[in-house]
Amino acid sequence: MTAISTSRPPLHTPRPPKPAPRPVRKTERSPGDYAFAIVNYTVFTLLVVICAYPFYFLVINSVSANDVSALGDVRLWPIGFQLENYRQVFELNGLGTAAVVSVARTVIGTVATVLASAFLGFMFTQSRMWARQFWYRFVIVTMYFSAGLIPVFIVMKNLGLTNNFWVYVLPFMVQPFYIILVKTYVESMPESLQEAAELDGANIVQIFFRVYLPNMTPILATVAIFSAVAQWNSFQDTLIYITDQSLYTLQYLLYMFINQASSLAQAAQNAGGDLGAIVGAATSQTPTSIRMTVSVVVVLPIIFIYPLFQRFFVKGIMLGAVKG
Numbered sequence: 672m673t674a675i676s677t678s679r680p681p682l683h684t685p686r687p688p689k690p691a692p693r694p695v696r697k698t699e700r701s702p703g704d705y706a707f708a709i710v711n712y713t714v715f716t717l718l719v720v721i722c723a724y725p726f727y728f729l730v731i732n733s734v735s736a737n738d739v740s741a742l743g744d745v746r747l748w749p750i751g752f753q754l755e756n757y758r759q760v761f762e763l764n765g766l767g768t769a770a771v772v773s774v775a776r777t778v779i780g781t782v783a784t785v786l787a788s789a790f791l792g793f794m795f796t797q798s799r800m801w802a803r804q805f806w807y808r809f810v811i812v813t814m815y816f817s818a819g820l821i822p823v824f825i826v827m828k829n830l831g832l833t834n835n836f837w838v839y840v841l842p843f844m845v846q847p848f849y850i851i852l853v854k855t856y857v858e859s860m861p862e863s864l865q866e867a868a869e870l871d872g873a874n875i876v877q878i879f880f881r882v883y884l885p886n887m888t889p890i891l892a893t894v895a896i897f898s899a900v901a902q903w904n905s906f907q908d909t910l911i912y913i914t915d916q917s918l919y920t921l922q923y924l925l926y927m928f929i930n931q932a933s934s935l936a937q938a939a940q941n942a943g944g945d946l947g948a949i950v951g952a953a954t955s956q957t958p959t960s961i962r963m964t965v966s967v968v969v970v971l972p973i974i975f976i977y978p979l980f981q982r983f984f985v986k987g988i989m990l991g992a993v994k995g
Contacts, residue, residue, distance in 0.1 A: 731747075731749045732960075733757070733963040740963065760961070760964045773920045781899045785895050787844040788849035788850050789884060792850045833912045834912070838913070842908075849897065853891075865883075899973070903972070904922055906922035
């Protein structure tokens with residue numbers, strides 16, 4: 672008789688031993704590789720210095736002694752460090768109101784432009800949209816043709832947008848370049864997202880806000896950067912459409928301050944009275960100090976905001992510009 676085995680099979684099959692990792696071969700770099708790396712880093716370092724130095728020049732001149740900066744002797748580091756310029760510039764008439772207007776137009780205008788670009792870019796990908804090709808070409812043609820300054824001013828005046836805050840927002844909502852970026856990005860997304868939402872009974876507005884909009888963060892951040900920088904730096908619309916001083920923007924005040932730097936410096940010195948005579952020429956406002964300090968005040972906010980969106984910028988611009 673054959674003996675019956677009562678041993679039970681093992682509950683878990685033992686795992687085979689992991690193969691030993693292969694040794695990583697270090698690629699030997701040739702002298703040409705080292706030379707290329709040195710030249711590459713040197714060129715990019717020079718480019719960084721060239722791009723950053725103008726901003727550095729503004730800062731060091733705004734915190735240096737005014738009599739020295741007026742002579743153009745401040746080039747590499749501050750001389751006679753002082754912050755009196757900023758205190759006096761912040762006391763200039765209208766600066767606080769202009770800052771509020773600039774922040775409001777940048778925030779509201781950017782949100783409106785992003786939403787309009789996202790919705791139009793999405794709708795131009797929908798084949799069931801009535802006369803889709805016509806409306807898309809109708810929007811794109813405005814990139815190449817303009818009616819001119821006088822007809823545009825007449826239209827704005829007839830619409831009641833002159834001396835109106837919404838002249839900063841409404842004309843900039845529809846930007847063909849941003850729509851092209853968003854449309855190309857949406858076309859790179861899988862169509863199964865919309866098909867699944869339609870099977871669940873979602874309409875076109877629900878599909879846009881609940882399905883596509885949350886997945887468009889990189890391209891929307893890219894559009895937001897472009898729009899925010901354009902809104903913050905714009906001053907020509909104030910120059911053309913606005914005469915009410917309560918609607919002046921920071922950039923327009925910078926334009927005015929630069930053109931009137933001499934008179935503003937004299938006004939600041941007169942406002943200082945005996946204090947200005949005691950402190951002396953080192954802190955007395957000059958046309959150069961006015962220009963430098965106001966430029967720093969206007970430029971620094973957008974420089975600080977830009978890095979927050981920078982991580983989305985490259986991804987959004989690449990996915991929005993290349994189809995495939």
